[in-house]
Amino acid sequence: MGPADYLTLARGLISLALFIFIPIGIKNIGLGTVLYIVGWTTDILDGRVARATGNEGRLAKWDFPLDMILTGAGAAYCAYLGIIPALFFWIWGILWLLLSIITRNQAVIMLTAFVCHVVSGIGLAKAGPLWFWVLVAWIALMLALEFRRFGQVIMNFIRSAGEWIKK
Numbered sequence: 001m002g003p004a005d006y007l008t009l010a011r012g013l014i015s016l017a018l019f020i021f022i023p024i025g026i027k028n029i030g031l032g033t034v035l036y037i038v039g040w041t042t043d044i045l046d047g048r049v050a051r052a053t054g055n056e057g058r059l060a061k062w063d064f065p066l067d068m069i070l071t072g073a074g075a076a077y078c079a080y081l082g083i084i085p086a087l088f089f090w091i092w093g094i095l096w097l098l099l100s101i102i103t104r105n106q107a108v109i110m111l112t113a114f115v116c117h118v119v120s121g122i123g124l125a126k127a128g129p130l131w132f133w134v135l136v137a138w139i140a141l142m143l144a145l146e147f148r149r150f151g152q153v154i155m156n157f158i159r160s161a162g163e164w165i166k167k
Contacts, residue, residue: 005057007046011066014039018073022080029128032077037138039070044146064106071113072096075120083123084116092116107160 001009014035021032046063050056072093079089096112103109125132143150 001059002050002053002055002057004046004050004053004055005059007042007049008057008059008063008066011039011042011046011070012062014042015066015070015073018070018077021077027081029081029083029124029131032074032081033124033128033131033135036070036074036077037135039074040142041138043067043070044142044149047149068100068109068113071116075116078120078123081127083127084119088119092119103164105160105164107157107164110157111161 018032018035021027043063043066046057050060075084075089075093078084079086092112092115096109096116099112100109121132121135124135
């Protein structure tokens with residue numbers, strides 16, 4: 001395994017930790033927010049490391065699935081903390097899972113995930129304003145540092161959406 005693989009694996013372990021916090025009763029907005037930020041940072045870094053080393057890594061095919069698992073873990077933890085309504089989480093989660101299975105289209109999956117990110121962000125702004133601003137600052141920093149890559153992600157999203165619409 002290469003360095004990019006370890007970052008990808010770390011994202012999976014962070015997702016697992018967020019899921020495990022629920023049954024063992026860990027309720028901490030700050031810890032959840034920091035883990036979520038670290039998880040998404042590993043997503044940014046694993047691609048950057050892979051491109052810099054020229055070594056995609058054995059876990060590269062797990063990059064997008066682990067992104068979506070982190071999204072689900074973050075949403076589940078937000079529902080557990082009361083940041084988002086449990087009913088929203090279950091309706092969104094079932095819809096997201098069904099759309100993922102039925103369409104198998106990255107744009108549809110990403111758009112559905114984005115809805116949950118927005119709702120979670122609004123909930124975080126109310127439940128933990130300090131942590132909301134930490135998250136917003138991190139997003140702004142990542143956009144500034146990775147703007148070109150973000151543009152590529154948007155272009156891939158548009159391409160994938162176009163393919164799905166044509167079907």
